[in-house]
Amino acid sequence: MRLTTKGRFAVTAMIDLALRSHSGPVALAAISQRQQISLSYLEQLFGKLRRHELVESTRGPGGGYSLGRGAEQITVADIIVAVDEPIDATGCGGKENCMGDDSGRCMTHDLWASLNARMIEYLDSISLKKLVDDQLAKGVSIEEAPVKRAISSTPVVKPIKVTAPNSVFALGSVLTK
DSSP: OOOOHHHHHHHHHHHHHHHHGGGSOBOHHHHHHHHTOOHHHHHHHHHHHHHTTSEEEEOSTTOEEEESSOGGGOBHHHHHHHTTOOOOOSTTTTSSOTTSSTTOOOTTHHHHHHHHHHHHHHHHTOBHHHHHHHHHHTTOOOOOOOOOOSSOSSOOOOOOOOOSOSSHHHHHHHHTO
16 A cells, blocks of 8 residues: 555645644645645645535635644544545455456455555544644744735835936036036
8 A cells, every 4th residue: 555645745734734723824835835745736635625624715815724623633544535545455446356357355355454444543543733743843843924015025125326427428527526
């Protein structure tokens, strides 16, 4: 069984969101920049997370995403299942036709089905809060939210005041004084 980037990115983004949820909605663009995940990919993932009520969206200026419920109530299994990540080590996808035809299950089907149950049980035992606490214990720094500006996020550059002559004639008049 292999966890794909979809599941990994969803869990990573949710940790990032939970770390910063105390200061209001978090923009996906900010998560994208911090975690080096494509913004369009995050939008797809967060659409699925929102449909499963793991996150809530806020529109407009200062908008973004916040947790749909407490971090202690969201598990890694919730996140992975929400983004349609299959947790299945069987060769048949749980359909019990491992042999490729109607002859039934393969000899190891019960082994892999048991592994599936253990993986789900394990991922369901890890809360988002625990992952956030682990990151904080490692010393992850959380920057303060940037100051929101009413008109522009770029600073206004004042023009340089030039006191030098702007032509040969002006230069001549300065030199003759």
